Amino acid sequence: MQSPSSLDALIQALRCLPGVGPKSAQRMAYHLLQRDQAGAARLSQSLERALAMIRHCERCNTFAESPVCETCASPRRDNSLLCVVETPADLLMMEQTHCFRGQYFVLMGRLSPLDGIGPRDIHLDRLLKRAADAEVGEVILATNFTVEGEATAHYIGELLRARGMTVSRIARGLPVGGELEHVDSGTLAQALIERRALR
Amino acid sequence: MQSPSSLDALIQALRCLPGVGPKSAQRMAYHLLQRDQAGAARLSQSLERALAMIRHCERCNTFAESPVCETCASPRRDNSLLCVVETPADLLMMEQTHCFRGQYFVLMGRLSPLDGIGPRDIHLDRLLKRAADAEVGEVILATNFTVEGEATAHYIGELLRARGMTVSRIARGLPVGGELEHVDSGTLAQALIERRALR
Numbered sequence: 001m002q003s004p005s006s007l008d009a010l011i012q013a014l015r016c017l018p019g020v021g022p023k024s025a026q027r028m029a030y031h032l033l034q035r036d037q038a039g040a041a042r043l044s045q046s047l048e049r050a051l052a053m054i055r056h057c058e059r060c061n062t063f064a065e066s067p068v069c070e071t072c073a074s075p076r077r078d079n080s081l082l083c084v085v086e087t088p089a090d091l092l093m094m095e096q097t098h099c100f101r102g103q104y105f106v107l108m109g110r111l112s113p114l115d116g117i118g119p120r121d122i123h124l125d126r127l128l129k130r131a132a133d134a135e136v137g138e139v140i141l142a143t144n145f146t147v148e149g150e151a152t153a154h155y156i157g158e159l160l161r162a163r164g165m166t167v168s169r170i171a172r173g174l175p176v177g178g179e180l181e182h183v184d185s186g187t188l189a190q191a192l193i194e195r196r197a198l199r
Numbered sequence: 200m201q202s203p204s205s206l207d208a209l210i211q212a213l214r215c216l217p218g219v220g221p222k223s224a225q226r227m228a229y230h231l232l233q234r235d236q237a238g239a240a241r242l243s244q245s246l247e248r249a250l251a252m253i254r255h256c257e258r259c260n261t262f263a264e265s266p267v268c269e270t271c272a273s274p275r276r277d278n279s280l281l282c283v284v285e286t287p288a289d290l291l292m293m294e295q296t297h298c299f300r301g302q303y304f305v306l307m308g309r310l311s312p313l314d315g316i317g318p319r320d321i322h323l324d325r326l327l328k329r330a331a332d333a334e335v336g337e338v339i340l341a342t343n344f345t346v347e348g349e350a351t352a353h354y355i356g357e358l359l360r361a362r363g364m365t366v367s368r369i370a371r372g373l374p375v376g377g378e379l380e381h382v383d384s385g386t387l388a389q390a391l392i393e394r395r396a397l398r
Binding site: 003004005006007009010012013014016017018019023024026027028029030031032033034036037039040041042043044045046047048049050051052053054063064065069087088089092108109181 | 202203204205206208209211212213215216217218222223225226227228229230231232233235236238239240241242243244245246247248249250251252253262263264268286287288291307308380
């Protein structure tokens with residue numbers, strides 16, 4: 001006995017989700033078809049809509065529906081501070097500390113030579129152009145304190161300081177090996193306040 | 200700073216998947232948009248297609264694309280044996296033992312009064328009609344050995360025996376509290392061979 005082909009295709013398709021193996025995918029497919037067809041329809045439509053609508057902000061590179069995102073377009077942000085983060089999730093965590101009113105640049109990754117992720121893949125050319133904006137007085141590096149995040153911060157720091165920019169790194173208030181996404185807002189706020197100049 | 204609304208909608212929609220909380224949903228959405236747009240499109244289409252195609256087999260109640268599923272329509276199955284399982288996943292596990300050539304009935308659940316799941320929700324009226332087929336000589340109860348699965352087997356067993364049917368239960372070769380989906384084929388095969396008549 002085979003599963004119907006459209007069911008098999010759905011189970012296979014669910015495996016594109018991170019952390020979902022064959023058993024989970026099967027359980028998800030059965031759950032959707034048996035218990036939550038409305039949710040499944042909503043998910044299908046949301047995926048289609050997000051794929052059609054979501055692009056990258058021309059200035060900060062985060063996900064946005066307009067060419068320039070709300071934060072970049074806001075007149076109430078401090079344009080002299082530019083905070084570099086790895087992902088949009090990290091950007092949201094920074095915002096939740098309520099103690100940073102500057103601008104962002106989202107790398108959408110981190111340097112990882114073993115995975116074949118080089119400077120071009122994390123859009124460093126665009127970051128350099130963005131940081132060269134006359135309004136920017138300081139670049140704050142808020143990549144993760146993982147090996148790759150630290151290497152990325154070091155690499156970007158060298159590039160920017162060679163161009164005479166003021167560069168700082170959020171304080172190592174985060175646990176070593178930790179990731180921004182999983183830390184509490186208080187710790188992250190402390191790390192932001194205690195950022196130190198690279199020398 | 201807000202996430203774009205189509206991204207927020209996608210994150211919300213992903214939460215209909217079992218075991219997916221807010222953080223996982225966010226990670227999944229970012230992953231799909233940043234690293235696997237092809238997978239996301241495939242998932243959207245698979246969901247839509249499965250919702251349109253998948254129905255329940257008129258005879259055994261499992262997921263199928265045709266009115267009667269392959270197993271029920273097959274001339275090579277032994278119609279004298281009817282095996283009752285909770286879910287299509289359990290049916291697949293039974294098939295993987297390669298030692299059952301009879302027919303199935305899939306309850307699509309189990310009795311669970313606390314969750315408001317009664318005899319009607321697990322289609323017992325249809326099971327009784329199916330089991331009344333003149334060809335059926337024995338009904339094998341292969342619900343899980345959980346509290347609800349055992350109660351379901353007991354309830355169905357009483358109903359069928361009151362109608363003079365031969366009813367058996369797969370052997371308790373499975374660990375107590377265990378579920379069919381998570382057991383190895385050998386253990387399940389043994390449990391099938393050692394099924395005992397209800398008395």
